Amino acid sequence: MTKQQKNTSLPAILCLTDACDRPESELFIGLKRAGFDVDVMCNPKGRNYQRLVDVGMVAQPIALKNRFDKEGIAAIREQLGKKNYEIIHAYNPRALACGLTASKGTDIKIVAYRGVIGNISFLNPESWITFLHPRVSKIVCVADAIKDYLANLKFLWLRIPDSKLQRIYKGHDLSWYQAEPADLSEFGVQDEDFVVCCTGRNTPRKGFDDLIQAMRELPSDVKVHLLLVGDVDKNEEIRELAARSSASERIHFTGFRTDAPSLAAASDVFVLPSKEREGLPRAVIESMVYGVPPVVTRVGGMPELVENEVSGLVVPPSNSIELAGAIERLYRDEGFRAQLGQAARERIAGQFHTAETVRETSELYKSLVGRS
Known part of the structure; x- marks a missing residue:
């Protein structure tokens, strides 16, 4: 040369x-x-x-x-x-x-x-x-x-x-994500049920305990089903926490799944309540691609990915009350939920x-x- x-x-x-x-x-x-x-x-x-x-x-x-x-x-x-x-x-x-x-x-x-x-x-x-x-x-x-x-x-x-x-x-590219929403009936979830999905590895920093506590903080008229996707089903402490919850019958452990994006696509809201050390989590991006509004914590790169009040909601980490408030808000306001979901999809298509x-x-x- x-x-x-x-x-x-x-x-x-x-x-x-x-x-x-x-x-x-x-x-x-x-x-x-x-x-x-x-x-x-x-x-x-x-x-x-x-x-x-x-x-x-x-x-x-x-x-x-x-x-x-x-x-x-x-x-x-x-x-x-x-x-x-x-x-x-x-x-x-x-x-x-x-x-x-x-x-x-x-x-x-x-x-x-x-x-x-x-x-x-x-x-x-x-x-x-x-x-x-x-x-x-x-x-x-x-x-x-x-x-x-x-x-x-x-x-x-x-x-x-x-x-x-x-x-x-x-x-990313929207064309990569063509999965059909999963049938959630295997978890006892009906079509009319409101579903919150959370996907993550079995590690304390993912904040599963905060999310389960947030389920207890929700008003009695807010009936939410929670899907915990991933190997967190092997965490006995988290399983025990869920069993003691007043919403225990609506907390579902799916175990590791190869169709995790399909589960997120079938949900109404995606939550990642991490306590620390996140980059740009793929699970959040996948939910946004499918137009599912995310609720994330102000940790690592997540506030760069999710614009608060525009393409999702951002709450403080390790705060189950704020987390419950965000979930309740999206539960009660279907229009706002759809608006955030559309903006989330457009954000991945345009900025990422x-x-x-x-x-x-x-x-x-x-x-x-x-x-x-």
């Missing part, structure tokens, strides 16, 4: 990830269509793996076991030897650590992705082999809240330079579209290698 060609051509990118989701996969495909030479190393067990194979983007299947995976590092190093890659884009800490090790001794630019707040510290040795590693050129943050969190990390004179941080929202993610990522890559 001549110097002139190098200054005008688009850089070759090696993306390292695990079982990539739809937005991630479509970003890779969008970059390829934009003219970038993009190869992907990802987990062959991922739902979108075959789609990437079909468009010729999988360089090697890889499933990294940890941040020191010798076999994985060797596979990445082998791939780097096959092409003049100028950028590695790593989408999780394991991929980042292994990519940094595999590319040691090269001048390849390293881009890291960060989707959550927390677990990075100047006092944590593992942070120095991932996001705080001096060879990391950029950290792409999925929300401004994550970018602000990283910008405020300090220890003595140490901090992450602002120039290393960039917010790029993970993009995959085309914008492709454009911003393209500009980032070109700026890293000095091309415009």
Whole structure:
């Protein structure tokens, strides 16, 4: 490659990830269509793996076991030897650590992705082999809240330079979401019932306890059915809390479901009552796509995703009274509920579209290698 060609051509990118989701996969495909030479190393067990194979983007299947995976590092190093890659884009800490090790001794630019707040510290040795590693050129943050969190990390004179941080929202497309609303009768829910859906992993920070308490705070004439979707059904403490609730017969544990978006689409309201550390939760985005108004807490990137009183309602975290008030308001005002749902759908279509993610990522890559 001549110097002139190098200054005008688009850089070759090696993306390292695990079982990539739809937005991630479509970003890779969008970059390829934009003219970038993009190869992907990802987990062959991922739902979108075959789609990437079909468009010729999988360089090697890889499933990294940890941040020191010798076999994985060797596979990445082998791939780097096959092409003049100028950028590695790593989408999780394991991929980042292994990519940094595999590319040691090269001048390849390293881009890291960060989707959550927390677990990075100047006092944590593992942070120095991932996001705080001096060879990391950029950290792409999925929300401004994550970018602000990283910008405020300090220890003595140490901090992450602002120039290393960039917010790029993970993009979506309404056409990806074609699921039919689920039949909720298996949970004893009738067509005329008012349903609140909450999807999340079994972790205390998701605030399931606050939501169950909010059910107790609702007036007696507000009859709401609550669907708790995910592995929270294995949490005995939460199950006991629900059993003691005055609304226990209307609290339903679905367990892990592959059709979680269909359950949200069949609901009247979607609630995510997280206490801390959220990025841009996929479950909230999916509910918004289906026109289901969200109620979220003022945590992490959720207030960026949901405009209070416009595309949903935002309440303080760990406040069951405020949470109950938001649910009651949407229960009693069908017109307002429909208005928020429509605005939520339009917000994802307009402000969080995959085309914008492709454009911003393209500009980032070109700026890293000095091309415009």
